[in-house]
Each structure stands twice: as structure tokens, then as C-alpha cells.
Amino acid sequence: MKFALLVNEGPYQHQAADSAWHFARSALAKGHGISRVFFYHDGVYNGTRLGVVPQDERHIPERWALLAKEHGVDLVICVAAAQRRGILDAAEGRRHGKDADNLAEGFRIGGLGQLIESGIEADRLLVFGD
Amino acid sequence: MKFALLVNEGPYQHQAADSAWHFARSALAKGHGISRVFFYHDGVYNGTRLGVVPQDERHIPERWALLAKEHGVDLVICVAAAQRRGILDAAEGRRHGKDADNLAEGFRIGGLGQLIESGIEADRLLVFGD
Amino acid sequence: MAAANKKRILYVQRRAPYGTLYAQEALEMLSMGAAFGQRVGIAFLDDGVFQLKAEQTPGALGMKNSGRMVRALELHDLEGIYVEQESLVERNLEPGQLVLAGKVLPRVELSQLMAEQDLVLSF
Amino acid sequence: MAAANKKRILYVQRRAPYGTLYAQEALEMLSMGAAFGQRVGIAFLDDGVFQLKAEQTPGALGMKNSGRMVRALELHDLEGIYVEQESLVERNLEPGQLVLAGKVLPRVELSQLMAEQDLVLSF
Amino acid sequence: MSTLHLINKSPFEKDAFDSCLRHALPGSAVLLIEDGIYGALRGTAPGDCLEQATEQQRYVLVEDLRARGFGPEALVTGVQLVDYDGFVDLAVAHEPVQSWL
């Protein structure tokens, strides 16, 4: 079965990003597919590459990126929500005249249409939030 | 009277940062002082310089920075909370081997002790959160 | 896509406006996604019914008028705009105080409607 | 600083652990700030009492043990560790099930205690 | 001095309103801000509860009330409107200020 996930909260502050990741990992281990994880609202903060996490703690953005690398999961950060909150890829950074960007490898910026598309194409869409 | 404020939520997602700013502005207009605004938990996201906000919407990080510039308000981002969430100044970025940083002008990174200090020195400490 | 293949998608709005951005960003998503040719509806229940209150004036807060975004729902080709009756009553709101004329449903009917969806989006 | 000049500071913990990071970051703040020579206390009420539950095992979630952080409170020079009795009863928790022996207070006394502070920190 | 309690949560959604009213001592003040203003609506269960809390001074932040489409006529009796300047005055007049998050 093909799942799509919507993550509405940032890492650490709420458990939503953890729960979504554990679900994804279990689904993949059972032979299901995760077509896309879409990050909306504060969920866009999952996509930063600037996080510094103590060695003994889970690194949530890197954990997502590994899922993308090993299983081809499409990690999409909503452009509208991300701009407001200061999550930008290199192209967005340049386009808006910023001197830096912070999107982590493995994630990409996309539009809301890609969530709707996931919802239509996947067998199930699960929402993780606060 | 001297106020200190603690802001526990990021911009836009919760009204806390707005409420704290409106309170600060009114207090200053009435002749009171705001010694420090301390940003903790998701509140550290208030300090990003990468936010891109439509012209007709309020720019929360810039609004804070203006308060610092015009009234000398000390805007302190908690280092522990900020690292976890990917908010870094240039020095922190270098120290942790990152290729970018994102702290906005007008804010500085500080320790939890500076919140306690504010609480002790100020006449009142108000907490804005979710 | 044939009508039979269209998915039924329901946006569920359970939160008040302004205190958080959830409601507003959900409306932004709906307005972007409404063109995807699916059968899209929106339901307001619990504190979500406060989004419908007329005469919202957030100017002094410098925030965007959320009521205006709700009113714009009527411009989209929606399957339905549903409002839970019990949620209105508990909050002492009457249909005449709302920015738009949604279909007011008793809880039992809204429960049934939610269960008939292919997809329920919560924020 | 003379005792008379010390401020009374109370950390108020009203949230459950793990679902959010508020509780844990509040404890981090307390442990950093406890050395400032003030009269610092901490109160657990409402869902905050769940922070005190013994036998927390978040290993499968890859999260830090919040109960261990709570237990470490006993190492700090705190004015008091207070637990609201009614909050425990509503949640069917007994003092014997907790990671530390705080002072269990009825609501009316905790209310009085909170009102006597110079500073109340909520997260 | 007495406490200023701040409530910024809807009483229909979260327990902060109830918990605050259970803990607020006689003579303290309660200020409803943000989604907290829904706690003062006439003809609702939380509103009735607030109306009966006559031993506390009860205030509503008018900017947040207006933003949400309500005016003084929608409120229970015994509640006073304040604007942000009034909020500052309340914070000056009370200690501690306790937020019910």
C-alpha cells in the first residue's frame, strides 16, 4: 500500500515529527511505500540543515534525510509556509536577496498542489500535528 | 517600571509573539522600560533573518529588531533551544562547522542565565506562549 | 478524471482564528488545491465555528482578516460548506451571525459525512 | 544577596512529558538557573503531574528520559517541590508511583503558594 | 500585591481557563487575551463560570475581542474591557503575573 504523510509541527517541540517518522519506518519495513512526506505549518522547520543536536540525541532532520536517501521518500517543504518562517533553499534565497539559505539535503521546496496530489495518488494520507 | 518578557513560541504559528510585541510597544509608549525579551522553546524562530513575508503582512522578526534599534531592547535567543532548532549566529555557525547562519540583526544568542537575570532585575516578567 | 474516480476530500476546521495560524493556512491550502478536480468540502466544528463569525476586525493587531478568507470559500467550486449545529449552540452563535451561509448539520449527520470521505485533512 | 532580597521564583509545570518539549526545556532552565541564589521552587499540577510518573521508558521512541531529569531536581537546592493533590487524584496517580517525594498539597494551598511568589514561570 | 492571571486559550479547547479559575484567589485579577476572550461570551458554559467568579476582577483585551468579531454586548456582566495600555497598567498594578499556557 502507498502512504503519504502530512507533518504540521516542527522537530522536538511537538512529538508529531517523531510519530510520523516512526510510522514511516514501520510502514517501509513492512513492505509498504511512502510516496511523499509533506511538511506544512511549523512542519517546515524539519527541513533545516542548521540544527546542532547533542551526540546522544536524535537528529530529526537528518533522520528524515536518511529516509529519503535509503527509500526514495520525497520530502517536500511547502513554499508558502516555509518563506514566512525562514526556511529557504539556495534558489529561493537568491531570488529573495538573502545572503544565506538553510534547507537540508534530501528535502525540496514545493507547492501545496503536491500535497493534494499525494492525497489523490496515495492509498492513505495520514496527518501528524499538534 | 522595568519589564522583561519571555516569548515561548515562534512567529505567525501562534499569537504569542504578536501579543508580546504589542505589550512591549504599549509599555514603551507609556514610559516604561523593556530591559530584555528572552526567546525560548520555539520562540527562538523569531530571530531568523531568512523570513520572506508578503508586503501587506507584518514582518515579525523585523518588528522585533526595530524595537531593539529604537529603544535599546535586548533581544536574547536561548542558545540551547536555538541550536536544536537551527537558529545560529555567525560564530555559532563556524564553531559547529555549518556553511551558513541565520540570526537576524538586532538579536543575540545568550544563555538561560540571562533569562533568570532578567527575572531578578526587572520589576515584572511576563510570559507569552501557547 | 471520471466522477466515479474523484476522491472525496474534507477539510476539518476545529480551531479558532488568530490565536494560531492553523485555520488560515488550511484555508490557503484549500484555495490552492480546490482546482484539482476532486470533490472537496469543508467542515467547521468545535472552535472552528468561530472562524465564521461576522465582523472580525483584526486591524489593530495588524493581522489579516480571516473572516474574509472564509467568505472567499463561496467562490470555490466546493462540494459543501458544513457547520456543526451543536458547536454553534455551545458557543451561543446563530447562523445569522456568520460570514457565509453554510449547511448547518446536527452532529450525528456531520459524523456520518466525515466517515464517508476518502480523505480527511486536519490542521 | 541577603535572604530578604532574594526573589521567590516558582516554575509551574502543567504539561505532560514527551508529547511536547515544554516540560523538558523548563527543567533544563531550572537546572541552569537554580544556582542564581534565589528562592526557587517547582510546582506540578494538571497534566504536569504525569512528569513525575515512575518507570518512564522512552527508549523505543529514541527520546530522553524525562523522569530522570525530574528526579535530578532533588540534587538542586530548591525551596520546594510541590505536587497538587487533586491533579494526582483525577489522574489516578498515587504518591507511591512517583519518581520523587514532592510535597503533596491540596489545590487551595498550592493556589496560596503561587500567589506568594515574586515570579511565576510557565512554559 | 495580588496576582494578575493571563489566559490566552479558548476554554472550549483547553483546560487553562478552568484551571486558572480554580486557582485564582479572591482579590486577584484575570485578563483574557488572544483565544482566551472566548471565555467571556454570554450564553455559554465558560461565560457563566466567569460571570460567577465575582471575587476576582475580570478583564478582556479589546483588541483580541474585536479581531474575533465580538463587542462588549456579547460578554457576560461584570467583565471590564481594557486595551493594550490597560494591559500594561494591570501588569504594573499586580505581582506576580502568571500565564496559564
Add this chain to the structure above:
Amino acid sequence: MSTLHLINKSPFEKDAFDSCLRHALPGSAVLLIEDGIYGALRGTAPGDCLEQATEQQRYVLVEDLRARGFGPEALVTGVQLVDYDGFVDLAVAHEPVQSWL
């Protein structure tokens, strides 16, 4: 197919638990995750409420239950424990999956 309802909020803090139980149809499933697991505790008002919802299948995510220091002996009767693999199976078996945020 019937709905899988997901509750991730403490019933003591937020209205999601109550609202979900008011809306869940007979034959649907309710899975408590994160702080939602507190809704299944024996000897509490929410627990009693869940115990009486016998027309729904009721599940608790064991990883979240253990994290918070509880085991099956703390739960009301009629509730089944599932792990993340079981969560995935429930999501396969039900449609739609509705989160009560």
C-alpha cells in the same frame, strides 16, 4: 471501510478526545498515540468514557504508553495494545484516517 480516528492529545488538557468520541461512528476504530494514551487510564473520567465506547474498536500505541511510565495493567478494559507495526496495519485496514488535532 470504516474510519481510523487518531487522538494524540491528553483528554485532561484538550477537547480532541471528547470531540472524537462524540463523532466516532459505531464500527470505527480509535487509536490513542502520544499524549492521547492518557485517555485510557483506569480510574479516571476519560478512561471511564473510553471504556463505555464499546461500539468502537479502541487501541493504544504501546511505545507511547511505555514512554510515559504505564503498562497494560493501568488501562481500562476493552482496549488493545498495538505497536507501530500494528498502527500501520490499522491504517491499511481503515479509510479514511482522521486525526483529531
